[in-house]
Amino acid sequence: MEEEKKYKKVSYWSVVWSQFKKNKIALWGLGAIVLLLLQAIYSPFLSLDVPIVYSIDGKMHCPFLLELFNKNRFENTVDILFNAVMVVSPLLVALWFVCKKIFSISTNKTFVIFIAFVILVCFAASIVSEKLVKIGNRKYKEEIAIAKSEGKKVSAIFPLMKWSYKETDLEGSNPQAPSAKHLLGTDSTGRDVLTRMLYGTRISMTIGVVAVSIYMLIGIVLGALAGYFGGAIDIWISRLIEVVICFPTFFLILTLAAFIEKRTVFHVMILIGVVSWTGVARLVRGEFLRQRGMDYVQAAIALGISRAKIIFTHILPNAMGPILVSATFGIASAILTESSLSFLGLGDPTAPSWGGILNIGRQQGKLWLILAPGFAIFFVVSVFNLVGEAIRDAMDPRLRQ
Amino acid sequence: MWTYITKRILWMIPTFFAISLIIFLILNLAPGKPGGTLASGAEGQEASGSSRESYRVFKSQFNLDKPVLFNTRYALSDEQVEKCLNNYANESGKVPMKEVIKSQELLEDYGQYSIPSLIRILKKSEGNQKFRAVVLETLLQNAQRYPINAYAEHLDEKTKQINNEIDSENEKIRTFACAKDASPQEQEKAAKKWYAWYKEHEDRFKYSFGQKIGIFFTDTRFFKYWASLIRFDFGVSHIDKKPVMGKILSKLQYSLCLSVPAVIFAYIISVPLGVFSAVKQNSKFDRICAVILFMLYSLPSFFVATILLYFFSQGGDFLKIFPTGGFQSPSVDSLTTWEKTKDIIWHIILPLICMTYGSFASLSRYARTGMLDVIRSDYVRTARAKGLSEFVVVVKHAMRNGMIPIITLLGTLLPVIIGGSVIIEYIFGIPGMGQLSITSIYNRDYNMIMGIQLISAILVLIGILISDLLYALVDPRISFK
Numbered sequence: 001m002e003e004e005k006k007y008k009k010v011s012y013w014s015v016v017w018s019q020f021k022k023n024k025i026a027l028w029g030l031g032a033i034v035l036l037l038l039q040a041i042y043s044p045f046l047s048l049d050v051p052i053v054y055s056i057d058g059k060m061h062c063p064f065l066l067e068l069f070n071k072n073r074f075e076n077t078v079d080i081l082f083n084a085v086m087v088v089s090p091l092l093v094a095l096w097f098v099c100k101k102i103f104s105i106s107t108n109k110t111f112v113i114f115i116a117f118v119i120l121v122c123f124a125a126s127i128v129s130e131k132l133v134k135i136g137n138r139k140y141k142e143e144i145a146i147a148k149s150e151g152k153k154v155s156a157i158f159p160l161m162k163w164s165y166k167e168t169d170l171e172g173s174n175p176q177a178p179s180a181k182h183l184l185g186t187d188s189t190g191r192d193v194l195t196r197m198l199y200g201t202r203i204s205m206t207i208g209v210v211a212v213s214i215y216m217l218i219g220i221v222l223g224a225l226a227g228y229f230g231g232a233i234d235i236w237i238s239r240l241i242e243v244v245i246c247f248p249t250f251f252l253i254l255t256l257a258a259f260i261e262k263r264t265v266f267h268v269m270i271l272i273g274v275v276s277w278t279g280v281a282r283l284v285r286g287e288f289l290r291q292r293g294m295d296y297v298q299a300a301i302a303l304g305i306s307r308a309k310i311i312f313t314h315i316l317p318n319a320m321g322p323i324l325v326s327a328t329f330g331i332a333s334a335i336l337t338e339s340s341l342s343f344l345g346l347g348d349p350t351a352p353s354w355g356g357i358l359n360i361g362r363q364q365g366k367l368w369l370i371l372a373p374g375f376a377i378f379f380v381v382s383v384f385n386l387v388g389e390a391i392r393d394a395m396d397p398r399l400r401q
Numbered sequence: 402m403w404t405y406i407t408k409r410i411l412w413m414i415p416t417f418f419a420i421s422l423i424i425f426l427i428l429n430l431a432p433g434k435p436g437g438t439l440a441s442g443a444e445g446q447e448a449s450g451s452s453r454e455s456y457r458v459f460k461s462q463f464n465l466d467k468p469v470l471f472n473t474r475y476a477l478s479d480e481q482v483e484k485c486l487n488n489y490a491n492e493s494g495k496v497p498m499k500e501v502i503k504s505q506e507l508l509e510d511y512g513q514y515s516i517p518s519l520i521r522i523l524k525k526s527e528g529n530q531k532f533r534a535v536v537l538e539t540l541l542q543n544a545q546r547y548p549i550n551a552y553a554e555h556l557d558e559k560t561k562q563i564n565n566e567i568d569s570e571n572e573k574i575r576t577f578a579c580a581k582d583a584s585p586q587e588q589e590k591a592a593k594k595w596y597a598w599y600k601e602h603e604d605r606f607k608y609s610f611g612q613k614i615g616i617f618f619t620d621t622r623f624f625k626y627w628a629s630l631i632r633f634d635f636g637v638s639h640i641d642k643k644p645v646m647g648k649i650l651s652k653l654q655y656s657l658c659l660s661v662p663a664v665i666f667a668y669i670i671s672v673p674l675g676v677f678s679a680v681k682q683n684s685k686f687d688r689i690c691a692v693i694l695f696m697l698y699s700l701p702s703f704f705v706a707t708i709l710l711y712f713f714s715q716g717g718d719f720l721k722i723f724p725t726g727g728f729q730s731p732s733v734d735s736l737t738t739w740e741k742t743k744d745i746i747w748h749i750i751l752p753l754i755c756m757t758y759g760s761f762a763s764l765s766r767y768a769r770t771g772m773l774d775v776i777r778s779d780y781v782r783t784a785r786a787k788g789l790s791e792f793v794v795v796v797k798h799a800m801r802n803g804m805i806p807i808i809t810l811l812g813t814l815l816p817v818i819i820g821g822s823v824i825i826e827y828i829f830g831i832p833g834m835g836q837l838s839i840t841s842i843y844n845r846d847y848n849m850i851m852g853i854q855l856i857s858a859i860l861v862l863i864g865i866l867i868s869d870l871l872y873a874l875v876d877p878r879i880s881f882k
Contacts, residue, residue, distance in 0.1 A: 243419045245865075248816065248857035250823065251838055252424070255850055258842045259431040336701055340824055343703050344839065355703075362707045362828070370711060374704035382699035389695075 016321075019394035026390030029383045036380065040201040041086050044068060047161035047195040050140055054156030056147045063140065069125075072137045073164055075350040078206050078265050079199065084125035085118075092118055163192035165199045165352045175366050185368040187360045196352035197372055203351050204380055207269055207338040208331035214273025216327055219280025224311050226281070227288025237281070245278045253337065257346040265348045268341060272334050280326055287319035321395045328388030332381045339377050406870070413862050420858045421630070421851075425623055428847055429469045457509055461547045463639060463848065464625045466510040472620045474514040475608045482511065482518040490535040512543050517606045519543065520599045523592055533588050534581050540595060541578055545571040574598070626851070635852035640844050645852035648837065655728050656821030656833035659749055663756035664811075664818055671761045672804065675768020679776055679803070680795055690765075697762035706755045706828045713751060723751050726830030752829040756822055760814070764807060772803035805876050812868025816860040820853075 020026060039046070050067040053060060067073055068083040096114060141162060148154045161183075163169075168190040169182070178185040184193040226237035253271050260267050291297060292315070300310045341347045342355030343362075354373035361369025460466045468474070488496050488504035508515065519540045526533050548564040556564070577598070579591040608616065618624060629636060635645035674694075678687040715721045724730075730744050775781060776799050784798045785791075819834070826835030834853070841849035873879045 239416075239419075243416055243423065246416065246420050246858045246861040247424070248820070248854055248861070251820075251854065251857065252427075254823065254839070255842050255854075256427065256431065259428075259845075332699070339701060340703060344824070344827060358704065358707065362710070365711065367711065370704075370707050374701070374708065377701050377704060378696075378699055381701065382696060385695070385699050 012321075016391070016394045020390055023390045023393065026387055029386040029390070032379075032383045033387065036201055036383075037205060039198065040205050041082055041089065043198040043202065044083060044086065045159050046198055047163050047165075047192070048159045049162055049164040049167050051144070051156040051158050054140070054144060054154070056144075056154050057152050063138070066135065070135050070137075072135065073166075075166065076203075076265060076348070078202055078351070081122055081206075082202050084122040088118065088121055088125065092121075161192070161195060163195040165191060165196045166350075167191065175360075175364055175369060177366075178368050184372050185366070187357060187369060188364050191352075193357060193369060193372060196357055197354070197376055199352045200354045200357070200373070200376065201380075203265055203348075203353050204335045204338065204377075207265065207272070208335045208380075208384070210266075211269040211272040211276075211334040211338075212327050212330040214270065215277035215330070216280055216323065218273070219277040220284050220316070220323065222277070223281040223284025224288055224316065227285040228292060228307070228311050228315070230289075230292075234285075237285070241278050241281050241285075244275075247275065249275050250337065250340070253341065254344065254346060257341055263346070263348050265351050268338055268347060272337055276330070276334075280323065280330075283322050283326060284319060287322065288315060291315045291318055325388055325392045325395070328384055328391060332384035332388070335377065335384070336381055339373075402873075406866075409866050409869075413866075416862065417855075417859065421627070421855055422623070424851065424854050424858075425626065426469065428851060429622060457542075458547065459639075460509070461512075463636070464622045465847075466512060467620060467622045467625065469622050471618070472616050474511060474620075475613050475616045477511060477514050477518055479518045479521055482508075482515050483522055485511075486522065486532070486535055486539065489539075490532050508539050509542065513546065513606070515543055516540070516599070520595060523595060527589075528585070530585050530588065533585075533592075534579075534583065537577075537579060537588065537591055537595075538581070541574065544574050544598075630855075635855070636848040638841075638849050639846045640841075640849075645848050648849070649834065649852060649856065652832060652834050652837045653819065655831055656819065656826070656835065658728075658745065659752055659756060659825075659831060659833065660818045660821055662749075663753055664760065664814055666753070666757045667761035667764050668807075670757075671764035672768050672807065674761075675765040675807075676772050676795065676800060676803070678765075679769045679772030682773065682776075691769075694762045694765050697758050698766070700758075702755050702759050702822070703824045703828060705758065706752070706825060709751045709754065710828070724748055726828075728831050728833075749831075752825050752831060755825050755829075760817075764810070767807045767810060768804065771806045772799065775799050775803045802876075805872070808875055809868040809872045812864045812866070812871055813861075815864035815867065816857050819860055820857050 044064075045052075048064075048067075050064055050073070051061075052064045053062050055061065065087065068087065069080060071080070074080055074083065092114075140156075144154055144156055163182075168174075169176070169186055169192065170190055174186050174190040175188050176182055176186040176190070182192050182194065184197065187193055187196070222237050222240070226234040252275055256271050257263060257268060288311075297310065297315060300314050305314070338347065339353065339355030339358070342351075342353040343359045345356075345359060347353050347356055354377050357369060357373040358377075361367075361373070457466075485504040485508050488500050489508060519536060523533070523536050523540065526536060546567045548567050549560050577591055577594045579587050583591070619628075626636070633646070635649075637644050638648060674690065678684075678690045681687050710725065712719045713721075714723045714725045724747065728745065728748055729741070730736075730748075736744060776795075781794060781799050784794045789798075820838075821831075821833045821835040823835040823839055825831070826833050827839055830836070837849070838853045840846075841853065
C-alpha cells in the first residue's frame with residue numbers, strides 16, 4: 001500500500017497539460033482565445049446603440065435585455081445566439097458554482113453535460129426569442145436627444161460605444177477616417193468599423209467552431225467505422241475518401257456558396273464542414289487500425305461489450321490526441337476560408353464579417369478599412385495555429401522534458 | 402513499376418467517374434438556373450416571346466431540359482400533363498406565380514414526350530375555349546424539334562440534311578398556329594390539322610421496350626455530358642458559346658507565368674532556410690526564423706495582396722512603383738520582345754510575392770522537420786566521424802534523405818501550379834485560370850464550372866500519383882512491391 005502511494009496517478013491529459021504549460025507563448029495564445037471568446041459573447045456591452053438603462057423625468061426604462069433578442073437590430077441568428085449565451089451565462093456560472101461548492105459534483109462528465117445543456121438552452125432561447133420578440137428598430141439615441149432638447153431631465157447609461165453594427169452614420173462623407181467619434185472610422189455606407197470588427201469576432205468564432213465540429217463529426221464516424229470494421233466497409237469508405245480528396249475544395253465551396261440565393265453564415269459553415277472532412281477521416285481510420293489490434297480492445301471484445309461502446313468509449317478517447325490537434329488547425333483554416341469567401345463577396349451579406357470589411361477597404365483604398373480586419377484575421381488565425389502547434393508538441397513523447 | 406503505374410491509372414477511371422457524378426449532381430440539383438443573364442432575362446413570364454424562345458433553345462442545346470440522371474418521360478401520363486396545363490392556364494387566377502412559371506418550364510421540358518398526351522387532351526377539351534388555346538399553344542411549341550448541334554462550328558453533311566428536314570417540318574407546324582383569342586370554330590380547324598399531323602407521325606411517339614430502356618438511361622443530362630466527356634469534349638461555355646477546353650487552354654499561360662516562378666522561388670528560398678535552421682537547431686537564427694515563418698504562414702494572402710497594392714501600386718497612396726493590376730500594359734503590341742518581358746515582369750512582381758510567401762513559409766517548415774529527422778541519425782554521425790567537412794555531411798549525406806518529404810510535395814502542388822490562385826488573380830486582375838473560375842461562378846456557366854472542377858480533379862489525381870512515384874524515385878527504401 002505504501003509503495004503504491006508513492007506513484008501519483010497521472011492521466012494522459014494531465015501530462016499533456018503540464019507539457020503545454022511549459023510553453024509560455026502558447027499559454028498566452030490560449031489566454032487570447034479565451035479573451036476573444038469573452039469579447040465575442042459580451043460585445044453588446046462594448047458597443048450597441050441601445051442604452052442599458054435610461055430615465056426621462058425620473059421614469060426608468062431598461063430596453064437593453066429585450067433589444068438583445070430583436071431581429072430588427074441583430075439580423076444574424078449567430079448574434080441572437082451569442083446574446084442568449086450572454087444573458088444565460090452568469091446565471092449558469094453561478095448555478096455551477098453552487099453545485100460544485102454545496103453538492104460537490106465536479107467530475108468531468110457532469111461538466112460536459114453541463115456545457116451541452118448550456119448550448120441547448122441558448123439555442124432554445126434564440127429560437128423562441130425570434131418568434132416572440134417583435135420590436136421595431138427604435139432609435140433610442142434620437143429619443144434621448146429630443147427629450148434633452150425639450151428640457152426634460154434625462155440620464156442614460158450606454159455601452160462603451162453607441163453604435164450598432166448595421167447603423168449608418170450619415171453625418172460627414174463616408175468612409176470617414178478614424179476620429180474620436182468612430183475610433184476606426186466608418187465604411188463606405190457609414191457603419192462604425194470598430195463595432196463591426198467586434199461583432200465580426202462572433203462570426204469568425206462560430207464559423208471556426210461549428211464548421212470544424214461538423215467535419216469532425218463526419219470524419220470521426222466514417223473513420224471509426226472504416227478502421228474498426230475493416231473489410232468491405234473499410235474499402236468503400238476509403239474509396240469515398242479518395243474521391244472526396246480530389247475535389248477542388250475551395251472552388252467547390254465558392255461555387256456552392258454562389259448558388260445559394262439567401263446565404264447565411266450557417267450555409268457557409270455547412271459547406272466548409274461537408275467538404276473538408278477527409279483529413280480527419282483518414283487520421284481516425286489510421287488510429288483505429290492501430291488501436292484495434294491492441295490488447296485492451298481484444299479484452300473489451302472478449303468481455304462482450306457492445307461495439308458502439310468499444311468504438312466510442314474505449315478506442316476513441318485514445319485516438320483523441322491527433323484529432324484535437326487537427327481540430328485546432330482546422331478552426332484556423334475554416335476562419336481563413338470564411339474570410340476569403342466574404343472577401344470575394346460570397347459570404348453572408350448581412351454578417352459583419354472581417355473579410356467583407358477588408359473587401360470594402362480594398363475597393364475604397366482606405367488604410368483603416370484594410371489594416372483592422374486584416375490584422376484581426378491574422379491574429380486569430382495565428383493564435384489558433386500557435387495553440388495547435390503547442391498541443392502537438394506537448395503530445396509528442398520525443399519532445400517531452 | 403509499370404504494372405503499378407498502370408494499376409493506379411486504371412483505378413483513376415472509376416474514381417474520376419465518381420467525382421464527376423458527384424459534382425454533376427451537386428451542380429444540377431443546386432437551386433437556381435444556369436446561364437446567368439440569359440436565364441434571368443427569361444425568368445419572368447411576361448418576358449417577350451423571342452427571349453423565351455431563345456431561352457428554350459438554350460436549354461435544349463445544353464440538355465438542361467432533360468432530367469438529371471434517369472428519364473421516365475416516355476411514360477408521361479395525361480394527368481401529369483393536364484395538371485401542368487391547368488396551372489399554366491391559371492383560369493381561376495389563384496395559382497401562385499411561382500407555380501405558373503414552374504409549370505410552364507416543366508411543359509417546355511417535356512417536349513416531344515408530351516405530344517400524345519397533348520393530342521388526347523386536345524380532343525377532350527372541346528368547348529373550353531381558354532384552356533384549348535393553352536393546349537394548342539403548348540402543342541405548337543413542343544411539336545417543333547430542335548436542330549442538332551446548333552452551336553457547333555462545323556457540321557457534317559448528314560446532320561446538315563437532318564437539320565434541314567427538321568427546319569422544313571417546323572415551318573409546316575408553324576402554319577398550324579392560331580391566335581390566343583381564336584373562336585372555337587377556328588380552334589377546331591387547327592385541332593383537325595393537328596390530328597392529321599399526329600396520325601402521320603404517330604409511330605414516332607410509340608416507344609418499343611428497347612427504346613424505353615434507351616431513353617431511361619441515355620436521354621438524360623448526365624449521360625449526354627459523359628458521352629461528350631469521353632471524347633475529352635467539355636462542351637461549350639454557356640455565355641459566349643466557345644469551347645470550354647479552348648478557353649481554359651488560352652488562360653493557362655497567364656496562370657503558369659505566375660505559379661511556376663512562384664513555386665521555383667519558394668523552393669529556392671525554403672530549402673536552404675529549412676536546412677540551415679535545422680542544422681543550427683535552437684540557435685538564435687533558428688528561433689527568429691521559426692517566428693517569422695510562423696507569422697507568414699498565418700498571414701492571409703488577400704490581406705498581404707491588398708496591403709501591397711495599397712503601398713506599392715499606382716492606385717495607392719505611397720510608393721507608386723507597380724501597376725494596379727493586369728498582366729501586361731494595354732500598349733503591349735507595339736513593344737519589342739525585351740520590353741514585353743520587362744513589362745510582364747513589372748506587372749507580376751506583386752502577385753508573385755503574394756504567391757511565393759505562403760508556400761515558402763510552409764515549405765521551409767517541412768524542410769526543417771525533414772532535416773531534423775535525419776540530422777541526428779547514425780549514418781550522419783558516421784559521416785562526421787569519418788572526418789568529412791560539415792558542408793559535405795549536411796549537403797551530401799543529410800540533405801538527400803531530409804528533402805524527401807519536400808520533394809514529394811511537388812506532386813501535390815500540381816493543381817495549384819496549373820489551377821492558379823483564385824484570390825490572387827481576382828485581386829490583381831490577372832486573366833488566368835483563377836479569374837476564369839470566379840467569373841464562370843458569377844455567371845453560372847455550368848459547363849465551364851464542370852470543366853474546371855473536373856480538370857482540377859484530374860490534376861489532383863495525377864499529382865497524388867506523381868508524388869507517390871517521386872517518393873519511390875528518391876527513396877530507394879520504398880519499392881512498389
